[in-house]
Amino acid sequence: MHGYSKLYIGGKWIAASTNEQISVINPATEGCIGQVPAGTAAEVDLAVAAARAALPSWSATSPEIRAGYLKRVHEELVARAPELAELISNEMGMPIKLSQRIQAGLPAQVLHSYVELLGTYSFSERIGQSLVLKEPVGVVAAITPWNYPLHQLMIKVAAALAAGCTVIAKPSELTPLNAFVLAEIFDSCGLPPGVFNLVSGYGSVAGEALAVHPGVDMISFTGSTHAGKRVSVLAAETVKRVALELGGKSAAVVLEDADLATAMKVVVTNCFLNSGQTCSAQTRLLVPEERYHEAVGLAVEIAMEFLPGSPHDIKTKIGPLVSAQQRDRVLHYINEGIKAGAELLCGGLEAPEGLPLGYYVQPTIFGRVTTDMLIAQEEIFGPVLCIMTYRDEDDAVQIANDSIYGLAGGVWSASSEHAERVARRLQTGQVDINGGRFNILAPFGGYKQSGNGRELGHYGLEEFLQLKSLQF
Numbered sequence: 001m002h003g004y005s006k007l008y009i010g011g012k013w014i015a016a017s018t019n020e021q022i023s024v025i026n027p028a029t030e031g032c033i034g035q036v037p038a039g040t041a042a043e044v045d046l047a048v049a050a051a052r053a054a055l056p057s058w059s060a061t062s063p064e065i066r067a068g069y070l071k072r073v074h075e076e077l078v079a080r081a082p083e084l085a086e087l088i089s090n091e092m093g094m095p096i097k098l099s100q101r102i103q104a105g106l107p108a109q110v111l112h113s114y115v116e117l118l119g120t121y122s123f124s125e126r127i128g129q130s131l132v133l134k135e136p137v138g139v140v141a142a143i144t145p146w147n148y149p150l151h152q153l154m155i156k157v158a159a160a161l162a163a164g165c166t167v168i169a170k171p172s173e174l175t176p177l178n179a180f181v182l183a184e185i186f187d188s189c190g191l192p193p194g195v196f197n198l199v200s201g202y203g204s205v206a207g208e209a210l211a212v213h214p215g216v217d218m219i220s221f222t223g224s225t226h227a228g229k230r231v232s233v234l235a236a237e238t239v240k241r242v243a244l245e246l247g248g249k250s251a252a253v254v255l256e257d258a259d260l261a262t263a264m265k266v267v268v269t270n271c272f273l274n275s276g277q278t279c280s281a282q283t284r285l286l287v288p289e290e291r292y293h294e295a296v297g298l299a300v301e302i303a304m305e306f307l308p309g310s311p312h313d314i315k316t317k318i319g320p321l322v323s324a325q326q327r328d329r330v331l332h333y334i335n336e337g338i339k340a341g342a343e344l345l346c347g348g349l350e351a352p353e354g355l356p357l358g359y360y361v362q363p364t365i366f367g368r369v370t371t372d373m374l375i376a377q378e379e380i381f382g383p384v385l386c387i388m389t390y391r392d393e394d395d396a397v398q399i400a401n402d403s404i405y406g407l408a409g410g411v412w413s414a415s416s417e418h419a420e421r422v423a424r425r426l427q428t429g430q431v432d433i434n435g436g437r438f439n440i441l442a443p444f445g446g447y448k449q450s451g452n453g454r455e456l457g458h459y460g461l462e463e464f465l466q467l468k469s470l471q472f
Contacts (some may be wrong), residue, residue, distance in 0.1 A: 160365025
């Protein structure tokens with residue numbers, strides 16, 4: 001049981017103004033594994049005051065000093081990685097083998113990348129008779145989701161601190177425990193008081209208090225498109241900067257000359273990773289009409305390998321969804337797909353066998369999905385793959401772009417040049433060519449209603465900088 005009764009504000013652990021606690025539920029066992037305070041506007045006020053007080057001195061530190069602090073945090077993060085992997089598996093259900101590599105491993109890699117970047121990045125440049133300064137935007141509120149909780153938090157915190165900003169973190173109420181471990185790490189590494197602050201709480205209370213607060217200069221938000229729109233509206237009152245990383249309905253386009261077997265294995269695995277709870281998941285699979293039956297056979301065969309099981313079994317590839325509400329949401333969409341006449345190829349509404357507890361859903365594949373169906377247009381955020389067919393390359397591009405979203409995608413071809421030509425036509429922020437791997441130095445972010453702004457690498461750093469021109 002991980003019990004936290006205090007919040008981390010101004011370099012101290014302080015009691016919240018109310019006794020209300022948020023229970024953290026293990027989605028595999030449905031048991032309570034911890035509690036955290038339900039922070040309110042009062043705690044947000046304290047955190048903003050602490051962050052503002054710390055801003056002048058922190059923003060004036062050299063990149064070398066900031067890198068030194070971040071390096072110590074990185075070392076401690078690596079040391080506590082096994083603990084964090086197990087904790088996050090308990091919080092949100094990712095299988096432990098994947099959690100070790102992704103949920104605990106990736107945040108450390110991201111933080112290390114910013115330590116290195118601070119050694120080379122120039123915070124000024126000469127343009128003619130002008131000196132352009134790149135200065136920290138100020139106090140940043142980092143509001144993060146539950147699907148990759150520590151990774152999403154580190155993407156924002158590492159870049160913001162590297163830029164010279166001070167931070168208030170507001171993690172998801174479903175998975176806040178790992179953020180408290182991160183606060184312990186910052187505290188043990190001697191980060192100056194107020195540079196990093198942690199306020200747990202509900203989005204409708206603590207999150208909205210941050211969005212409207214005049215002392216917050218920037219909101220960096222990752223979550224649903226619906227919640228992102230709300231944040232934008234609230235933040236507009238004070239004209240603060242807003243960076244949004246929102247939903248997706250990404251398409252994998254398999255061209256006629258592609259290695260179909262390889263493409264199917266990678267795309268199905270991509271879709272089912274983290275039980276489908278990934279904003280960049282390729283959940284629409286586009287194949288040529290004449291290869292539909294071959295593609296379906298391969299996809300179903302691969303899906304059979306994803307048997308839901310305990311997150312702490314190293315053989316498990318797919319765990320539970322994060323909550324009962326999320327499970328019910330996914331089942332609703334599966335039912336909508338069935339009602340719309342899509343071909344249910346595997347999975348469905350029945351609970352997986354042998355798992356009497358936990359928020360599990362069978363990995364599900366629909367075939368003959370058309371663009372007018374709800375399951376082809378809305379983000380399901382579960383292990384549901386929609387297979388669609390196209391007539392020719394232009395038709396494939398049109399179908400892929402027929403979405404309010406534009407976060408990620410993939411293109412498969414025997415020729416990388418051919419795949420690149422098609423990828424250039426997709427209205428999306430990131431495209432994997434023949435299964436190209438995730439790159440923590442490349443910009444990540446969306447087109448259209450998938451958001452604005454970019455994260456990771458120097459593009460992510462620059463989200464937290466503002467420009468000043470000195471004319472000579």
